[in-house]
Amino acid sequence: MSNTSPAARLENLWNDATAQGMSESEKLLYRSNLLGSDKRVTNYGGGNTSAKVMETDPLTGEQVEVLWVKGSGGDIGTMKMDGFATLYMDKLNALKGLYRGVEFEDEMVGYLPHCTFNLNSRAASIDTPLHAYVPRKHVDHVHPDAAIAIAASVNSKELTQEIFGDEIGWLPWKRPGYELGLWLEKFCQDNPDANGVILESHGLFTWADDARECYETTLRIINRADEWLREKSEGVAVFGGEKFAPLPADERRKVAAALMPAIRGMISxxxxxxxxxxxxxAVLQFVGSNDMEALAALGTSCPDHFLRTKIRPLVVDYDPSNPDLEATLNSLKASVEAYRADYAAYYERCKHDNSPAIRDPNAVVYLVPGVGMITFALDKATARISGEFYVNAINVMRGASAVSEYQGLPEQEAFDIEYWLLEEAKLQRMPKPKALAGRVAIVTGGAGGIGSATAERYLSEGACVVLADIDADALARTQDNLAGRYSKDVVRTVQMDVTSEDGVAQAYADMAVEFGGVDIVVSNAGIASSAPIEDTTLDLWNKNMSILSTGYFLVARAAFQMLKTQGIGGSMVFVASKNGLAASPNASAYCTAKASEIHLARCLALEGAPDGIRVNVVNPDAVLRGSKIWSGEWLEQRAGTYQTDKEGLEDMYRQRSLLKRSVLPEDIAEACYFFASDVSAKSTGNIINVDAGNVQSFTR
Structure with a gap:
């Protein structure tokens, strides 16, 4: 609905040639992936699809009817065959004899594993009865914005009848579960010619006895709802008309870059x-509208929406027509605390004797007039998806308020889903977070051997990483490599010259907008030069000092500014060199600059300690593999200094070490991980040498 052009119609993507020869369960997967490929049909992780398929019973060899239904926690757009739960239909029907009434419906979930077909390990979702008891072979349950806009209108039953006649029925709000499954069964029995039903404040069910027909029915009903909404809302002032015009794009990002670290610090x-x-x-239209605050306060309707976004957002006190960013920043603490208090009061009003303890009371969604929407979560993908869900909610509010009056779920109903014991059990089954989950790291020299290895080590432990480097081509290659293995959500790049004050400031601003702030700073950008003192030009001396000393200062200064804004501590790691402690022939500029790095780190460890900012140093030596500084002129110069050739240089360094071992980028990355993680929480001002042993660089 955010696209008002006629091209916004959902396109029928079913291809008979592709589907030819597929089994019924394979057609279910095909249909599911087609539906989930368009977020106008259903949001990520939302909705369910199913098919009732005749299968050979592995115990008896006889043909039995089996329900294939999306398993718990899956996503229909990306799932594979192993994403479906499979259950005997005769056993699901037998469960009706065990049902003790709506007060006990949650206990029915415990019976679902007893209905499992063929030892399938995929857990069945709470929506399983909703599909099982619809007497059709194929069922789609999706959350299209257009259908939910109708479902979330105060007169949704009348609107459903007006739009669809008897083809699509209507059922009042009911929390998903066993009872709703029985409601759907009765509706189908009473309305045998209906092709689906609108569930109040929830979504759309459609069905058929053929996979393609079911898919096409779903698209047709969504398109009809969307076209009707467009027609009826023609000429209506959206959200009560514009109150604030959006700021220019660069100004919007500037405001977001200032707000996000401050908010992040308060809620982390x-x-x-x-x-x-x-x-x-769609976001800018909503946050700049006259009705935004009133609509936002009503909360979301569809359970999938508010489980991701909380029942309502926090509206940031910002006036884009008369901007005072400093005043807004000063007001944030009170706004965040007021939201927490309101959430705690909501919990106290609605809790039951057996409700789980109150969860994180902070907002997920932050609406900023004229600027946009900020979302925060425990990881980047969830933060992004939460934003997508609230855009769905915006589209729903747009449609409902244009043709009727929008209504959110009643507060108690919302609470009963948010603090549902079954939902709590699902949360308790979540895996333990990785060591760097929720952390944001920036790695300068991120496209080099040590930088990319360090980034990968952080990514493997759940961090988000910004790769900063002056080499755009190398950055692109490194990003493709890491994003391909750890997802695009968690990897960003910024082309940055560490000697540019403006460039460093912009990199941190970009990082704030992309991830919300910073926790780990690895200063690793580097060059290397080799020349006798009499041949060391002033330009060569200044270049070393500019990159290896001034550059580290600029990156550290910007880091301290953001880390102190957040107020949640942080870790800074300087990748220096053995040469910062031990002199080396024909490298006075390089060695002096590296010594400057180490002493800067010591100074910053003193300054950062009161704010929980730790600063430590990793000293590598002779990391040849993958390192850009060990190519070209520098390698030639060092080989000449030690009177060996290129091939013999690595062996020379290895034999020079006490342990007689080569030092690899991954070894440096491990030391950088140690200083970034909580296992070194009581370490600051330290130096770790990763050089296979060099007596000259012993720190004591």
Whole structure:
């Protein structure tokens, strides 16, 4: 609905040639992936699809009817065959004899594993009865914005009848579960010619006895709803009309870059959060409208929406027509605390004797007039997806308020889903977070051997990483490599010259907008030069000092500014060199600059300690593999200094060490991980030499 052009119609993507020869379960996967490929049909992780298929019973060899249904926690757009739960239909029907009534419906979930077909390990979701008891072979349950806009209108039953006649029925709000499954069964029995039903404040069910027909029915109903909404809302002032015009794009990012670290610091007390910024047209229209605050306060309707976004957002006190960013920053603490208090009061009003303890009371969604939407979560993908869900909610509010009056779920109903014991059990089954989950790292020299190895080590432990480097081509290659293995969500790049004050400041601003702030700073950008003192030009001396000393100062200064804004501590790691402690022939400029790095780190360890900012040093030596500084002129010069050839240089360094071992980028990355992680939480001002042993660089 955010696209108002006629081209916004959902396109029928079914291809008979592709589907030919598929089994019924394979057609279910094909249909599911087609539906999930368009977020106008359903949001990520939302909705369910199913098919009732005749299978050979592995115990008896006889043909039995089996329900294939999306398993718990899956996503229909990306799932594979192993994403479906499979259950005997005769056993699912037998469960009706065990049902003790709506007060006990949650206990029915415990019976679902007893219905498992063929020892399938995929857990069945709470929506399983909703599919099992619809007497059709194929069922789609999706959350299209257009259908939910109708479902979330105060007169949704009348609107459903007006749009669809008797083809699509309507059922009042009911929390998903066993009882709703029985409601759907009765509706189908009472309305045998209906092709689906709108669930109040929830979504759309459609069905058929053929996979393609079911898919096409789903698309047709969504398109009809969307076209009707467009027609009826023609000429209506969206969200009550514009109150604030959007700021220019660069100004929007500037405001977001200032707000996000401040918010992040306030809400990351128990666990670090990662941010996401969205200023697409649909968001800007909503946050700049006259009705935004009133609509936002009503909360979301569809359970999938508010489970991701909390029941309502926090509206940031910002006036884009008369901007005072400093005043807004000063007001944030009170706004965040007021939201927490309001959430705690909501919990106290609605809790039951057996409700789980109150969860994180901080907002997920932050709406900034004229600027956009900020979302925070425990990881980047969840922050992004939470934003996508709230865009769905915006589209729903747009449609409902244009043709009727929008209504969110009643507060108690919302609470009963948010603090549902079954939902709590699902949360308790979540794997333990990785060591750097929620952390944001920037690695300068990120496209080199040590930088990329360090970035990968952090990514493997759950961090988000910004790769900063002056080499755009190498950055692109490194990003493709790491994003391909750890997802695009968690890797960003910025072309940055560490000697440029403006460039460094812009890199941190970009990082704030992309991830919300910073926790780990690895200063690793480097060059190397080799020349006798009498041949060392002033330009060569200044270049070393500019990159290896001034550059580290600029990166550290910007880091301290952001880390202090957040107020949640942090870790800074300087990748220096053995040469910073031990003199080396024909390298006075390089050695002096590296010594400057080490002493700067010591100074910063003193300054950062009161704010929980740790600063430590890793000293590598002779890391030849993958390192850009060990190519070209420098390698030639060092080989000449030690009177060997290129091939013999690595062996020379290895034999020179006490342990007679080569030092690899991964070895340096491990030391950088140690200083970034909580296992070194009580270490600052330290130096770790990773040089296979060099007596000259012993720190004591």
């Amino acid at each position: 007390g128990e666990r670090h959060k990662v941010g996401h910024f969205d200023d697409q047209d």
